[in-house]
Amino acid sequence: MAVSVLSETGDVDDDENDKSLYSMYSKWNNPVFARPPRVGVDISSSHGLAVKVHNILFPYRFSKAMIPTMKVIDQVDKKFLACLINTREDQADDTSESDGNLLVLMDQHAAHERVRLENLIADAYDVGSNNTGEKRLSSSIISPPLEVNLPLEEQRILRSCKAHLDSLGLDITFAQTEDFRIFIGKVPMCFVEKDINERRRGRPSVIKRLVEEYLREQMELLHSAGRLRGTLPLTVQKVLASFACHGAIKFNDILNKDECFSLVASLSACQLPFQCAHGRPSIAPLVDLRHIDKEETVLSRPNLTKLKRMYKAWQQWK
Known part of the structure; x- marks a missing residue:
């Protein structure tokens, strides 16, 4: 858009026009290219950066071998267990509980949830009866078939891997003709237990949804890897994790010293002791006692010679 500036005589003043445009452009800030404001860092509050700097300078790596030597101090806020762990490499094989240097907080719910999950996983399997020692999921009969x-x-x-379906706790009957329907006569036992619990609470049945999700998971494995894995299926793990969570120690549950010791001992036997059933950390480091500055109180003695000179000067001034 052209901008014209008329003088008092009615003629266009080119100089005024140029000045007006220059003034407009010099004062206008394009919002599209606006720079974000600079945030100043107040170095006087640098103590607030201690946690991040400490994590960089003193990283910790937990191992299962540390848990049996963990010293339980007490329960904190009815949510955590305050414990001491020995992380010193020169005493890694020391079994003494009195030499812990790292103060940690253990989430009592997450820790018990992990213990329960690994126990439930162990109970979810049956040893194969074909003398091969193959582990297979415990199954339960559905009548009528799903x-x-x-x-x-x-x-x-x-159909091509029907022999492996038994280890997954599934018994599938296929139609003789080209039919889209299949009939499930057996499913993993935890699916039936989950369905019973849901119905007991007045909720709709979940057995069909779980079986369909289970089949989709196996089909995705067959499409991507070309075979079924021998590890615990994710659908089964999620059901067992739900069981582990609902029956675990909750926040605000009071634990005495013996119960705290028992929980730590049970956690030390787990394969993944540092994660809850859903993957969240169960132990968090707080402070390494070796890095706490020991405050020494220095008693300053009065300088009597200086006081004497000041007293004499005051006497002369009087």
């Missing part, structure tokens, strides 16, 4: 729709191509893939 009807699930599955594309014919996916049915064909499942």
